[in-house]
Amino acid sequence: MEPKEKPVPFERGIFNKDFVNHAVQGNARCGAFLELSPEKGAALWGEYQNDGPRPLEGQVFGVKDNIAVKNFRLTCGSKILENFTAPYTASVVERLLRAGGAILGKTNLDEFGMGSSTDSSALGRTHNPWDPSRVAGGSSGGSAAAVAAGLAAFALGSDTGGSIRQPANFCGVYGLKPTYGTLSRYGLVAYASSLEVIGILSGDPELLALVFKTARGADPLDNTSQAHPEDEEPGASPAALQPGDVIAVLKGELGLEPPVALAYDRAQEALREAGFKLTEARLPSLEYVVPAYYTIATAEASANLARYTGIKYGLRVRDPRDAEDLVIRSRSEGFGGEVKLRILLGTYVLRSGFQDRFYIRAQKIRTAIRKDFDGLFKDARALLMPVFPSQAFPHGEEGLDSFQQKVADRFTCTANLAGIPALSVPTGLEGGLPVGVQFLSPAYGEGILFSAARSLRTILPPAALPGAQGRWLC
């Protein structure tokens, strides 16, 4: 019998029925999507017909549920927005729709993006497709699980301190945190505005690069957005890595679990094999990044989340005594524990009398980190670092508590403080679970990161989850 051509999940405005069944069943196992609606996705695709270039025609994608897509819900994984429907579509999503992409649904996340496990979502449980007793990571855990389980070709996430790279690492897919401002944040629900970016997860690094190219650009609706130099003048951004180039490597006591340490060593060997010169990175400010990061992130969160009052939208408690009671009880019942904790911390560090001690000092440390990177990238074209000290950890008590998760952000949150791009790269399995590393580069050096990923891929190919790709192209 002639081998049949692989069917495509989405063609000419219609989701393949068998693919939808595959997605529904896959989602029942891993809980990647909070809202899975091929009907809404197909209808929206139909609104973006045009004669322009459509490089993403028929590519199925998921969108983290803190990014607005018109007529889909926009819950942020929170009870306070459980029934909120987005009245408009984020600029980045519009660009992908104009390029022919089709949305399958909205993916689960830690409430408002605050966490590293997706377990702090108030609205659903996401499991790691490689081992459902373990977390998918977070906060973009639903996006990572959707891609790893073969339910979407790519997914959008957001990364404030590692929220794309860590779940990508836990689920064995690529995860890009682009240079701050290259992807518009219009339509991304704000958590920590000076740190967060929208980014992309995919099992295919070439598709990821194409999605990044399609989605980026200045947007009049986000005053912090900016054009990528490559789009202004081809060749203006840093060139791809060449054999002989120097890659700095973070060394020393990194506190990695043995499988992660092993994978980190293997990645270094592979890069040497590919012809790169490895040098030891000096990042003296690294031990101060997590406190500085959480000071800034919680301060910005306390201001950004002040908008949830139960008045204009979102949860409103019944029978309030007065306006003050309405606001206080709606917030107290609507927010989960981790969100309240961060709002409290942020309110405290911004209070008069404490600002110099915490907030201003953290901003000065942010300067120290930027200076460290400026020095490092004078001699090296990229930096290799671990993503997270452990592989995907178990749900619940056996896993990491909220404090341990915060401390473990030390390898990821540096890129957010400095605004520079970083790419999480899967390098195979250890003990049946994905492992990987991340590369960082100077601002607008995404091309460097993609070339580093290509170099590693030939020597240390990522593992595909058995059955996840199946007969589907995505």
Added chain:
Amino acid sequence: MTRSGPAGYVFFMDLKELTDSAALAKLALGEGELESFAASVDRILGYFAKMMELDVEALPPTTHAFQKENVTRPDTPWEDREAARRLADQLLEEAPGREDRFFTIPGVL
């Protein structure tokens, strides 16, 4: 800055500072919540204290990764007035309490 609080474990923020911060943030903390938040906040602030080791005197603060000046767009009305009206209507649809085109709250006077 080290203090000992009434619960025994509050070293960096006493309970009054915690309840004051909660009031400023418009959050009501229940009895059990207060204790667990006190412990969590204290643990994190203790960790934040690590920042005191670094001499930052000569460093200017960074408030933003790249932005050097504020960027604004022209304040012009939407060309498509109907689309603007539809968006406003849809936003109003989301209001948990509404009369005509107004949000409602309990009386303040």
